[in-house]
Amino acid sequence: MHNRKLGVTADHRKALLRNLSTDVILKGKIETTEMRAKEVQSVVEKLITIAKEDNLSARRLAAAYVRNVQNAEGKTALQVLFGELGPKYKDRKGGYTRVTKLGFRRGDNAPLASIELI
DSSP: OOSOOTTSOHHHHHHHHHHHHHHHHHHSEEEEEHHHHHHHHHHHHHHHHHHTTOSHHHHHHHHHHSOOOBOTTSOBHHHHIIIIIHHHTTTOOSOOEEEEEEEEOTTTOOEEEEEEEO
């Protein structure tokens, strides 16, 4: 099923995917529900594909989507995306992320998953 609604409004869903994809880029691995992980996987893979080009229009496309947040080393998400991830996956044709099922959340029994960069 394409375009899962995730139980929220369209604006909330867009903000959620922006935040989750920024966190995956900065931290390398996050835990969330399984459906959210599957949705953010396609977003992150598209952003990394854009980062492989590394020209001005690619940076603008990514900057329009990724939030301006810094990691522990002080690098922004765009710096990590274009400085580290783009060159790292330059020769890879796809499959930059992995979704691993983790079990169920204790409070509401929602299926949990981890999404990480390979």
